[in-house]
Amino acid sequence: MAKNSENTVKIDNDIEPQHLKEVEGSLKPNTEKDRTVGKIPYMFMWVGDGVNMGNMTLGASVVVAGVATLNIFQTLLAAFIAILIISSIFALNDRIRYKEGVPYVIQLRMSFGIKGTIISSLLRGIPAVIWYGVQSWIGGTALNEIMKIATNESFNNVTICFIALVLVQIVLSWYGFKAIKWVETLASIVIMVAMIYVFIILVTSHGNELMENWVQIDGSWGLPFFGYIMVFLGNYAAIFLNASDYSRELEPGISDGKRGMMYFSPIVISYGFILIVGAMMASVTGVTNPPTALAIVIDNQYVTFGVSAFIVIATIATNMVANIIPPTYIITLITKAKYKVAVTITGLLAMGAFPWLLVQESNSKGLDMFIKIYSAFLGPIVAILLIEYYILRKQKVHVENLYKEDGPFAGYNPAAMIAMLVGAAVAFTNVDLAWIIGFVVASIVFILLSKFAFKDSKFKKDTIFEN
Secondary structure (H helix, E strand, O other), X not given: OEEOOOOOEEOOOOOOOXXXXXXXXXXXXXXXHHOOEOHHHHHHHHHHHHXXXXXXXXXXXXXXXXXXXXXXXXXXXXXXXXXXXXXXXHHHHOHHHHHHOOOHHHHHHHHHOOOHHHHHHHHHHHHHHHHHHHHHXXXXXXXXXXXXXXXXXXXXXXXXXXXXXXXXXXXXHOOHHHHHHHHHHHHHHXXXXXXXXXXXXXXXXXXXXXXXXXXXXXXXXXHHHHHHHHHHHHHHHHHHHOOHHHHOOEOOOOOHHHHHHHHHHHHHHHHHHHHHHXXXXXXXXXXXXXXXXXXXXXXXXXXXXXXXXXXXXXXXXHHHHHHOHHHHHHHHHHHOOOHHHHHHHHHXXXXXXXXHHOOOOOOOHHHHHHHHHHHHHHHHHHHHHHHHHHHHOOOOOEHHHHHXXXXXXXXXXXXXXXXXXXXXXXXXXXXXXXXXXXXXXXXXXXXXXHHHOOOOOHXXXXXXXXX
């Protein structure tokens, strides 16, 4: 073992410690030679993740029954505030794993304990599986549009297209981040070009509807405005929680500030743009399912064919980044299954997630509520992780202890578990602001419990409250 300049213990790359020999390969710390994703592909990965139909549906949720609840300026400002918070938390929460190469499910042990990690990791994994299903259902709808055009309307079965698309994603995911890197780079370029084309059509051909239904309305600066900030933020709450699963693949030697910009720039370009396009399409059509709305906006089967193909590519790109890797690692941790087996199980679970219940033709309130509910739990978890690492441990972590089943992180950390549950419970008092309420309450409760309660807890070791 050797310590770096910041007193953080490194794993010796030449001699594998005994406590790592039984750990599945995908959960072990990544060494420098394992980090194969460069700066540009990494940024393209976040562009590809941001430009997806689920995010377009989220933008469309600003419009209810054909009338927008926020005007154009309010929508832009809500999106910008959410993206600024998203990027900041990404940069803060990826630091330990960027330095040490450990995945999210292993980092959780630092705060929640080895047994407590099972519960807290499931709260991240379950939303990812459902999002996997939602994205695939939207992609399956687009694939069905392609098949209808190709077969002259003789084929029309979204369910079959949905299943086929999930199976394709399972196979692609078997190849891990090597496949993700190339899929994201290609997809992000193609999809952005397609969405710019749609944006131009909306502005040039439907300007009157946009002005009447979205741009010129009064909107709201009250609870709906702050509620949409939470929705836009909550959509990424699960992704920035497991930032390590991505940063551990990134080439070494990049400063914290540069990594922060590597999140902010692509997310503001892609996520911000797609939210606006979604709001514009819903204002014009009154429909929030992107493939259906696109077919209305673009009354040309050849163009619809091409755009639908781009939606399918976007679905694959987004799922491979945000919704496949996290639950795969969780399944590997809990069941000890190999990576390819866990990836396959993740895909099968997504098929049974009933995503069609969250993506309705006339509104997306189900999707909004789903995001707000799981945000109530994810806000407290990210608060606990950040406080543990930056305040309680002063960025000093003995990584090898995270892998020792009988080490200092064995069992549950009662302070973290209680803080998470209290934060989530209080968050449900106002579900529209669930993430921020849960984040603030859990932060306060976790610090107080860590200092004043459970005096003999082994989780106080190496923290500012050890004595």
